Amino acid sequence: MTGAIHIAPSRWQMIAVLLRKELHEWWSAIALGCFTIGGFVAIGLQSRLIPDEAVLIGMVISGGLIFPLICAMPVVAAERAEGSVNLLLRLPAPAWLVLAVKTAVAVVGVIVPLLLALAIMGALAGYREVRPNIFWALFLLAGLMAVNVLMWTMCLGIRQPNEARVGLIGAAVCIGTVMTMFFIDDALSNEQMVKAIAAWTPVGLFAVLDGSRSEEFVSLLLGVAARHVVVLSLLWAYAAWRFSQPGRTRG
Amino acid sequence: MDEHVIELKQVRKAFGRTPVLNEVTLSVPAGQTFAFLGRNGAGKTTTIRMLVGLIQPEAGDIRVLGMDPRRQALAIRRSIGYLAEDQQLFGWMRVQQTLEFMTPFYPTWDAALARKLLERFELSPRQRVKHLSKGQSVRLGLLLALAHRPRMMILDDPALGLDPIMRKQLNRDVIALLQGDGVTVFYSSHLLYEVEPVADQVAILDHGRIIVNSPTEDLRDDVKQIVIPHDEFDAALNFRGDMHWRDVQRGGREMAITLKDAGNAVDLLQANRITHRVVDLNLDEIFEAMVVGRPDYPTSATANGVKVEEAAV
Numbered sequence: 001m002t003g004a005i006h007i008a009p010s011r012w013q014m015i016a017v018l019l020r021k022e023l024h025e026w027w028s029a030i031a032l033g034c035f036t037i038g039g040f041v042a043i044g045l046q047s048r049l050i051p052d053e054a055v056l057i058g059m060v061i062s063g064g065l066i067f068p069l070i071c072a073m074p075v076v077a078a079e080r081a082e083g084s085v086n087l088l089l090r091l092p093a094p095a096w097l098v099l100a101v102k103t104a105v106a107v108v109g110v111i112v113p114l115l116l117a118l119a120i121m122g123a124l125a126g127y128r129e130v131r132p133n134i135f136w137a138l139f140l141l142a143g144l145m146a147v148n149v150l151m152w153t154m155c156l157g158i159r160q161p162n163e164a165r166v167g168l169i170g171a172a173v174c175i176g177t178v179m180t181m182f183f184i185d186d187a188l189s190n191e192q193m194v195k196a197i198a199a200w201t202p203v204g205l206f207a208v209l210d211g212s213r214s215e216e217f218v219s220l221l222l223g224v225a226a227r228h229v230v231v232l233s234l235l236w237a238y239a240a241w242r243f244s245q246p247g248r249t250r251g
Numbered sequence: 252m253d254e255h256v257i258e259l260k261q262v263r264k265a266f267g268r269t270p271v272l273n274e275v276t277l278s279v280p281a282g283q284t285f286a287f288l289g290r291n292g293a294g295k296t297t298t299i300r301m302l303v304g305l306i307q308p309e310a311g312d313i314r315v316l317g318m319d320p321r322r323q324a325l326a327i328r329r330s331i332g333y334l335a336e337d338q339q340l341f342g343w344m345r346v347q348q349t350l351e352f353m354t355p356f357y358p359t360w361d362a363a364l365a366r367k368l369l370e371r372f373e374l375s376p377r378q379r380v381k382h383l384s385k386g387q388s389v390r391l392g393l394l395l396a397l398a399h400r401p402r403m404m405i406l407d408d409p410a411l412g413l414d415p416i417m418r419k420q421l422n423r424d425v426i427a428l429l430q431g432d433g434v435t436v437f438y439s440s441h442l443l444y445e446v447e448p449v450a451d452q453v454a455i456l457d458h459g460r461i462i463v464n465s466p467t468e469d470l471r472d473d474v475k476q477i478v479i480p481h482d483e484f485d486a487a488l489n490f491r492g493d494m495h496w497r498d499v500q501r502g503g504r505e506m507a508i509t510l511k512d513a514g515n516a517v518d519l520l521q522a523n524r525i526t527h528r529v530v531d532l533n534l535d536e537i538f539e540a541m542v543v544g545r546p547d548y549p550t551s552a553t554a555n556g557v558k559v560e561e562a563a564v
Contacts, residue, residue, distance in 0.1 A: 083337055086335065086338065087339060092329040
């Protein structure tokens with residue numbers, strides 16, 4: 001069995017099989033997200049039991065906070081609990097590439113239900129009760145929060161041995177952020193500083209909009225998004241470094 | 252054979268303040284089956300993880316197939332087959348899907364060989380991995396490690412959890428598929444009877460140090476048990492300094508001494524007319540004497556008040 005000629009394997013082929021694997025593991029979560037968030041928006045708008053803005057805020061909370069928190073839990077931890085992460089780490093592929101594919105599919109997984117909600121909103125209600133800048137700001141807010149909650153939870157929980165512990169970390173991040181915002185608000189009574197700090201946090205983004213003119217909402221959030229690219233890149237780099245390190249051996 | 256496929260020079264590794272490997276130096280000749288033995292926690296898996304570049308040594312130099320795992324880990328992983336004790340495949344995949352998943356990572360993947368091995372191992376391509384028995388899972392792992400025609404195979408306690416018959420079958424498969432084909436096999440285990448029939452060379456790792464590294468036959472010739480009648484043991488004690496005792500046990504009216512350099516020891520006993528008989532040891536017994544043997548005990552066969560360990564000789 002000796003004398004085999006080695007040719008550098010195509011990275012695209014590796015990415016393709018990793019993507020196929022991840023999508024197979026994610027499709028049910030994506031479908032469930034679409035069903036619950038899309039269903040909530042459709043029923044909320046169609047029934048007209050609550051104002052359209054309340055439906056949108058419900059969508060932000062469910063699609064931007066709760067769903068991504070649930071989705072972040074199994075990204076790596078499920079494979080760690082099962083043991084199959086060892087197989088991935090032993091493949092002749094860089095660990096960062098494996099994590100990058102996992103992250104990309106997870107981001108798609110939390111964004112797709114929001115896009116569906118956007119399509120349903122456009123089809124059923126449009127701007128009938130909500131002004132366009134608020135409409136787009138709330139969707140942008142949901143998207144930003146979804147990616148933030150997913151990334152913070154996944155990256156900080158990258159070494160956790162099971163999904164429950166990752167979930168606890170995610171909840172701690174979300175609750176901790178909100179509590180910190182309240183504390184700063186109470187202690188400093190400085191609205192500008194509270195907004196400046198909120199702009200860097202995963203779930204404090206509501207505070208960025210608080211007190212601003214609605215015409216500025218979208219541009220404010222786009223500015224915040226640029227900062228989050230930096231924060232999330234650093235977080236992801238940390239996660240990639242930790243992901244590549246196997247746990248201690250027993251011998 | 253001059254070529255060495257694995258070379259470790261004074262490798263050190265610690266997890267926090269716990270030292271795991273201490274100045275480990277080892278070389279594995281090409282084309283041989285190398286048994287890497289040690290108790291649980293001796294540092295075997297840590298060594299293997301360093302060989303494939305999953306963890307880095309703190310000091311020392313490692314070469315695998317002439318490559319440095321710190322810089323060329325992916326090239327090493329493409330060239331070797333690695334079957335680990337904790338290998339878990341993706342349960343939802345079918346066997347065929349698992350093969351398709353692995354193919355792009357190995358440029359030398361041989362689909363025809365994979366099909367042949369599927370038949371040989373009696374695995375159905377349509378079967379889901381989660382429905383495979385433990386033995387079938389290990390065989391699928393072996394297939395995945397073999398199908399890219401590796402130059403070297405690393406087996407890290409692959410038979411752990413298998414029943415004795417399955418373990419024997421796995422070893423038979425390994426021998427049939429790899430030995431005589433020029434593939435080096437680095438077989439790590441703590442089940443010695445499992446590797447004894449297949450190993451050309453043996454290294455024993457204990458508390459992070461290599462305490463034995465020798466061809467299997469040489470080791471069997473070198474380490475023997477010498478049984479001396481109880482009443483002649485004191486005479487033998489006079490020559491303790493000239494013999495490499497590894498373990499002493501009392502059994503009935505005899506004392507059993509396990510020692511290295513058995514040839515010289517026998518010559519010494521014969522020259523001094525001390526009655527003795529020589530017992531050949533299997534790898535299990537050699538390992539036990541080397542790792543947990545108590546060479547300083549007892550100081551005298553007739554010593555009173557000393558707790559004497561009874562052992563079947």
